[in-house]
Amino acid sequence: MTTEPLPATIRALLQADPNSMEVTLVHREVPTPNPSKGEHLIRVHAASPCAGELSWPTMVSTPGKEIITCDDMAGIVVSSPPDSPFKPGDEVYARTSYLRPGCARDYTLATTKELAHRAKNLSWTESAATPLSAITAWQALFTHAGIGEFGSDAWKGKRVLVTAASGGVGAWLVQIGHLLGAEIVGTCGPKNIDFVKSLGASEVLNYRTTDFKAWGSKEQNKVDLVIDCIGGKSLEDAWWSLKENGVIVGIVQPPDQKQPTGLELPNVTVKFFIMSPSGKDLSEVTKLVEQRKCWPVVDSVWSLEQFEHGYARLESGHARGKVVFDLTLNVPK
Template identity: 40%
Template sequence: MASANLPTTIRAVYQIDPKLTTLKLQQTPLPKPSGPDDHLIKIKATAPCLGELGWEINYPSIFPPNRERVPGTEAAGIVATSPESSPFKPGDEVYFRLHARFPGCLREYTIAHTEELALKPKSLDWVESTATPLSTLTAWQGVFTQGTLNKHGIRGDADARAYNSKLRVLITGAGGSVGTWAVQFAAAAGAGSVVAQCSGANIEAAKKAGATEIIDYKKQSIDEWAKEDPSREVDLILDCLGGPTLASCWSAVKENGTLLSVVGGPDELKPESVTKKLAKSTWFLMDCKGEDLKEIADFIDARGLKPQIDSVVEFEQFQEAYDKVEQKKAKGKVVIKVDI
C-alpha cells in the first residue's frame, strides 16, 4: 500500500569515508522497498549514537560491501508505503531502531522493516519519540531479556512480582539515558532492591525513577560499597560504563549472579582475586525488536515518562550534532529534525 505524491529525489546525508567522521549532504533518489518486509518511512527526526561513525571500521563483518553509508539508526516518522501483509499502514506514526547494516535515517525517507517497527508512544512528540528507541531497548533487554527480572511484573502479574521482589539489581551509570530507563523498568517490575550508581543532581532523579539505594561514585567505588556490608551483594548488574566501574562490579555481584555490560566484556576485567562463578557474565548488544518497543510505548504512555534530551538541531546542523555526540559532550540525546 502506498501514499501518493512521493518525491523522486530526497536530501540525504552520507559518511563518504568510513575512516572519517565527516558527513556530506547530497541529493539522492527516493529509496525503493525491495523486500517483503520493507516499509518506506517519511522521517520526522533522527538521533546520533555514540561511536556510530566508527562501526564499519571496528566491526567490518556486520556491514555488506558497497553499502549506502547513511548514518542514523534510530528515528520516528510516518509510514509512506507498506507491504499488504504488514500490520503498519500508510499514515501510521512509528518509532524504531534500524539494524546497523542498513542505510540509516539521516535522510528524508528511509526503509524500515516489520520486525523493527512499533507505533510511537502517543504521549511523546516527534522529538521525544526519536530519542527513545535505542536507550529503552538497551535497558529493557538488559533488565528483562538478557537479565533475570520478569517483565510481566510491570503489568502487575502477581507471580512475576513475587519472583522479582526477591532480586536485588544494580545499575551503573544510572544518570545516563540507558541507566535511567533501566532503573525505571526494574522498579516498575517490582525488583526487591534497585541500586543506582550515580552522583550529583542525578541522585534525586534516580530516586524519583525508583532507586531504593544509591552509590555516589564521587564518594566511594562499587568495590568499597560492597565490602562495607556483604548483604549488599546483588543478583543482577547492568553496567553502562565499562572500565574500572565494570571491574568493580565483580565485588558486588552474588555467586551465581548475572553481570551484564553494554560497554565491554566483564570476564576481561575480572580481578584476579575474585573466585566467584556467575550464571552469566557477558557484553550484549541490543536487538532491534519492534515487539519490545510496543511494550515500551505502552509503559511510557501509562506512566507519562520522557527521555533525556540534550538538544534539538535543524537538519542542516547534522555535522555539529554528530561531533557533539562523538566528543561525549551531550547529556542525553541530541535530536536532528528532518521534517518537523
C-alpha cells in the same frame, strides 16, 4: 501504495569514510522499498544517533553499504507491503538494522519486524529517542538477566546495579526496574544524582567519589544483578558489588574482560549482548509510555543542518538521555 508525491532528492547524513568519524550533509535519491522483504518507506520526522556509532564501521563489515547515520527514527508510513499491519499514514517508530543505511535522512526504510506504532503521548523527538535505549533495557532485563518476565514477582526485592544510570539506556533500566519492584542502585556523576533518584533509584552512587571496592565489599551493598552500560573502569568497579550466584550483563564490553584480578565469585552468570531490533519489544515499551509509567529522556534537539553540534554533544560523554535530530526544522523550501 504511495500516498504522497516524493521529492527528487532528500537530505542525508553520510559517513563517507568508514575509517573516519567525519560526517557530511549530502543529497540522495529517495530509497526504494522492497515489499517482498517487508520494507516500508517512512517519511522521517526525527532521528537519533547512538554514542560511538561513528566508530562502528571499523568493527562491522558491511560491504557495499553506504553509511547513513542514525538507526533510531520516528515518522509516518508512506508505503507498505500489502500484508503489513502498518498502513500509509500510520505514525511509527523503530530501531532499524545497522546492516542497512540509517535514518538520518528525510525518507528511510524499515521492516515490519522493526516497526511499532509510536506512543500517542510522545512528541516526535521523544519518539525517536526511545527505540534503541528502551529495547536494549528491555532485552537486558527480560532476555538476558534470567530473573523473570515483566510483571514477575521474581523481581521484587532484587538488588540491581545500573552503571551510567543517567544515560539513554540507564534511564530506561532504572524506570523499568523500579516498576518491577526491584531495588535499583544507579551510578552517575554528581550533577545527575537527583535526576536518577527521580527515575526510581533507591540509591545513587557518585562514580567520581565512591570507592567501589570498599562499597561493594560490604554485604548489605551486594547486588543480584549488574547491568553495565559503559564498559572500562566502570565495569571493573561493578564486579565488586556482585553476589555469589549473581548475574552481570554488559552492553558495551564483555564483563569477563574486566573482572578484577583476584576476585573469585562462584557461579556467576556473565552475559554480553548487542540488542536486536524488535518491534515486538518496542510495542511492550509503548504500553508503559502510554500509561505514563516510563518516559524517554531527551538531552538536546538539533536540526539536521546542526549535525556537527549534535554529534559533539553526543560524544562529549555528558549527555543526559538522548541527542535527537528534528528533521522538520530548517527544511529548505
